[in-house]
């Protein structure tokens with residue numbers, strides 16, 4: 001059978017890895033897919049770069065629409081990124097009856113409902129393994145491997161840039177701004193790292209995983225997103241003294257009231273495997289009712305790791321494209337007419353535990369007042385750490401840090417009690433609140 005023909009939009013790092021891996025492993029890939037897979041056309045505004053990536057025998061164009069219009073192309077790989085022209089091109093490729101492979105988490109997390117509906121109507125596949133956690137086959141695991149389970153929750157380190165920064169902050173005791181600069185110098189962080197450090201990239205990825213896990217529509221606008229820019233080195237140190245590491249987690253949970261969908265820095269017990277994922281690596285923990293807790297670990301970015309995911313999708317499509325569309329695996333794991341109407345909860349309804357750091361006047365009765373307000377609100381304390389005033393503010397200091405770990409509490413209740421605590425004259429600076437995930 002003649003090879004399936006693929007058109008590539010965007011000849012950057014991942015595109016180049018896709019060429020290399022397809023070429024290097026072509027025989028094995030063919031034996032797995034049942035026929036050859038060939039990229040026969042590439043579009044990139046930088047045609048010189050595209051020609052270098054593609055090598056001989058591949059048609060290079062600057063206009064992506066030429067690829068989409070080519071009747072010989074069966075699958076279009078979109079590696080342009082972003083919500084702009086990429087959205088237009090993906091919708092046009094679908095309308096032209098092409099299957100689509102994309103690494104574009106931003107596009108799918110924000111416009112997934114529209115894109116999957118268009119693909120469903122046209123009977124084509126949109127595959128996105130590369131969109132979440134790079135080379136880790138987490139989409140496949142959620143959509144197929146864990147399909148017997150009622151998934152209860154998942155939590156992941158799904159942004160390598162921020163995990164690298166947090167690892168460096170902890171290792172070297174440095175503050176966020178210093179480590180970010182170093183990460184940019186070393187090429188671990190983009191020149192504009194906003195999406196990474198503000199948690200947006202992780203938000204896109206956890207939104208997609210939440211849809212797959214719980215059979216809900218993709219709803220990035222309902223996700224609660226906080227990044228790591230406000231994290232202080234001293235909180236990383238205090239957390240460590242209490243037996244925790246701070247990680248930027250994407251968390252989504254099924255609760256009796258609805259779905260939690262959130263990204264924020266979290267204390268994770270140091271003994272958990274997730275707490276020990278360091279540097280730019282990614283990891284996702286998924287808890288299903290039948291399987292229990294499972295862990296997926298690997299490279300979340302990079303040329304060949306991401307190409308590994310792109311090619312896995314190409315093979316899937318090659319195997320399935322002649323199958324009746326009704327017999328293929330649904331895009332979001334659940335059949336589109338069987339999606340759940342479970343609501344994504346507002347943050348006030350989220351229940352988790354907390355790390356609170358209060359800079360307080362080192363006076364009699366302060367601890368009693370603080371714990372009294374927490375007790376009145378029904379918030380149970382798990383641990384308290386008080387530093388020596390000298391250690392915190394230097395010799396003769398009259399201030400100290402009071403660190404409180406709570407048991408599970410409703411976030412809305414914690415907000416209310418934090419406002420009361422903040423109003424105490426003995427609480428001298430804005431209270432630091434970091435959520436804590438025990439991941440039991």
Ligand code: HSE
Nearest residue numbers: 158159160161300301
């Ligand atoms: N910028 C992402 C990260 C990789 O730092 O993990 C692509 O999703």
